[in-house]
Amino acid sequence: xINDKSPITETYNSEADFLDHYDPTIFDRPSTSVDTxxxxxxxxxxxxxxxxxxxxxxxxxxxxVGGFIDLENDETLEDTAKRKLEEKTxxxxxxxxxxxxxxxxxxxxxxxxxxxxxxxxxxxNKIQLMKGAxxxxxxxxxxxxxxxxxxxxxxxxxxxxxxxxxNKVLYTSLPAYLMAEKFTLGDLQKVYEIILxxxxxxxxxxRRIAKADILEETTEMRQDAKRPAKxxxxxxxxxxxxxxxxxxxxxNN
Amino acid sequence: xINDKSPITETYNSEADFLDHYDPTIFDRPSTSVDTxxxxxxxxxxxxxxxxxxxxxxxxxxxxVGGFIDLENDETLEDTAKRKLEEKTxxxxxxxxxxxxxxxxxxxxxxxxxxxxxxxxxxxNKIQLMKGAxxxxxxxxxxxxxxxxxxxxxxxxxxxxxxxxxNKVLYTSLPAYLMAEKFTLGDLQKVYEIILxxxxxxxxxxRRIAKADILEETTEMRQDAKRPAKxxxxxxxxxxxxxxxxxxxxxNN
DNA sequence: GGAATAGTGTCTGTAAGACAATATAGA
DNA sequence: TCTATATTGTCTTACAGACACTATTCC
Numbered sequence: 001x002i003n004d005k006s007p008i009t010e011t012y013n014s015e016a017d018f019l020d021h022y023d024p025t026i027f028d029r030p031s032t033s034v035d036t037x038x039x040x041x042x043x044x045x046x047x048x049x050x051x052x053x054x055x056x057x058x059x060x061x062x063x064x065v066g067g068f069i070d071l072e073n074d075e076t077l078e079d080t081a082k083r084k085l086e087e088k089t090x091x092x093x094x095x096x097x098x099x100x101x102x103x104x105x106x107x108x109x110x111x112x113x114x115x116x117x118x119x120x121x122x123x124x125n126k127i128q129l130m131k132g133a134x135x136x137x138x139x140x141x142x143x144x145x146x147x148x149x150x151x152x153x154x155x156x157x158x159x160x161x162x163x164x165x166x167n168k169v170l171y172t173s174l175p176a177y178l179m180a181e182k183f184t185l186g187d188l189q190k191v192y193e194i195i196l197x198x199x200x201x202x203x204x205x206x207r208r209i210a211k212a213d214i215l216e217e218t219t220e221m222r223q224d225a226k227r228p229a230k231x232x233x234x235x236x237x238x239x240x241x242x243x244x245x246x247x248x249x250x251x252n253n
Numbered sequence: 254x255i256n257d258k259s260p261i262t263e264t265y266n267s268e269a270d271f272l273d274h275y276d277p278t279i280f281d282r283p284s285t286s287v288d289t290x291x292x293x294x295x296x297x298x299x300x301x302x303x304x305x306x307x308x309x310x311x312x313x314x315x316x317x318v319g320g321f322i323d324l325e326n327d328e329t330l331e332d333t334a335k336r337k338l339e340e341k342t343x344x345x346x347x348x349x350x351x352x353x354x355x356x357x358x359x360x361x362x363x364x365x366x367x368x369x370x371x372x373x374x375x376x377x378n379k380i381q382l383m384k385g386a387x388x389x390x391x392x393x394x395x396x397x398x399x400x401x402x403x404x405x406x407x408x409x410x411x412x413x414x415x416x417x418x419x420n421k422v423l424y425t426s427l428p429a430y431l432m433a434e435k436f437t438l439g440d441l442q443k444v445y446e447i448i449l450x451x452x453x454x455x456x457x458x459x460r461r462i463a464k465a466d467i468l469e470e471t472t473e474m475r476q477d478a479k480r481p482a483k484x485x486x487x488x489x490x491x492x493x494x495x496x497x498x499x500x501x502x503x504x505n506n
Numbered sequence: 507g508g509a510a511t512a513g514t515g516t517c518t519g520t521a522a523g524a525c526a527a528t529a530t531a532g533a
Numbered sequence: 534t535c536t537a538t539a540t541t542g543t544c545t546t547a548c549a550g551a552c553a554c555t556a557t558t559c560c
Binding site for chain 1: 537549
């Protein structure tokens with residue numbers, strides 16, 4: 001992998017002159033990819049989208065949705081994430097947030113590799129998984145991991161992404177992005193509880209959501225088994241709300 | 254920049270077989286770098302370390318401390334950040350946090366480029382800037398920017414890093430990492446105020462710091478002009494403290 | 507004593523936690 | 534009616550904001 005071309009020794013007259021003679025192969029570069037942890041909630045569990053790899057390395061192992069940057073067609077890193085996400089789910093504009101970047105010598109057997117990890121939140125309803133060449137499925141998260149053995153360091157990436165999500169749910173309205181078009185406050189609370197893995201006080205929860213002012217009532221009610229519940233929908237063009245106080249729960253110690 | 258080698262069409266017998274024949278030059282890769290926004294506080298101002306570039310592109314312009322990954326010697330991205338930081342400041346283990354990664358087609362005139370941005374917090378005392386081939390200096394931040402015209406998209410990177418720092422200072426003990434060995438509570442409050450750009454309530458501030466339990470008293474006092482103040486020092490092996498409540502200040506709206 | 511800075515007392519306000527109480531459906 | 538879930542009332546607690554007050558130094 002060591003490049004034996006000689007380093008730049010010439011001097012240039014201007015920025016333009018330099019760029020005219022620029023040789024991108026002089027220095028070796030790490031490989032660069034984007035991986036997206038695509039979360040949804042259903043069956044009472046937080047689930048993550050995984051894909052079976054069809055190529056080496058880690059051929060036939062499950063992995064997070066990701067891939068290399070298309071230098072021709074992707075304008076930005078986020079474009080790469082969105083492109084891959086749309087390829088697999090058909091969804092164009094979900095909640096997408098950059099999480100962190102992992103880069104080191106050992107994570108890829110092919111050598112130095114950098115991956116920027118995003119996480120996406122999708123409502124589960126209406127998502128039709130795009131079955132292309134490879135298998136794809138939702139896998140439930142238990143104990144901060146999926147049952148499948150994941151390729152590369154994806155188990156660790158997943159663990160860190162879950163931690164980030166869980167932490168952020170303590171002080172934001174993020175779970176709203178996991179909901180179907182219409183939902184009840186009970187539904188939303190359930191989603192918070194599934195992610196946080198702990199029951200919340202109903203009264204406090206409703207006070208918080210009311211304060212955030214991110215929902216609007218619909219005229220409809222959900223008629224389930226017992227008392228009907230009012231259906232809400234996320235207001236248009238609403239940003240994630242940041243609460244000034246965190247839900248009680250061990251952040252420190 | 255388009256690579257004209259043909260893509261992989263052969264099939265391999267095993268992971269090992271694949272790796273034996275792996276050619277890293279098949280696909281073009283973006284350039285990958287690390288930039289670190291090195292903050293300190295002195296003269297009543299938040300300051301950032303900048304270096305004058307000696308090479309193209311942006312020759313002779315000021316820039317954040319950064320550089321390319323040394324694929325041979327750096328094990329991880331953070332190693333790259335630490336190496337560059339030590340080269341410039343001589344400091345080995347400051348507070349260092351990964352901030353975000355920017356990758357797009359236009360940020361570098363040489364083409365697709367990805368940079369992972371870290372921010373570091375250093376106490377100003379005792380730091381001897383390492384004057385190597387190039388000029389280096391602290392530049393005060395006013396209005397979320399420095400006076401110098403920075404290379405690449407570093408002005409924007411700096412802006413975002415400041416935003417991140419400022420936001421985090423509202424609910425953490427981060428500024429403790431900017432302090433000299435011994436300091437008074439007044440000193441610490443001043444640093445909070447400089448970063449937040451607003452005066453804080455002394456009583457509330459002291460309550461918060463006491464709650465965080467990150468400091469220990471020394472027996473010494475600082476004898477300044479008027480009433481002496483008790484000197485504190487950061488406890489050993491203390492983590493950043495996360496407060497459950499944010500200091501009042503517009504996060505939403 | 508006066509000025510200046512260090513440090514405390516204490517009242518108010520806001521939102522979270524706890525939990526009891528009430529409301530509305532179907533069986 | 535009873536049961537289950539939805540929804541509200543309200544008391545307590547924790548901690549931030551406001552601001553007055555006290556303490557300690559030098560002049």
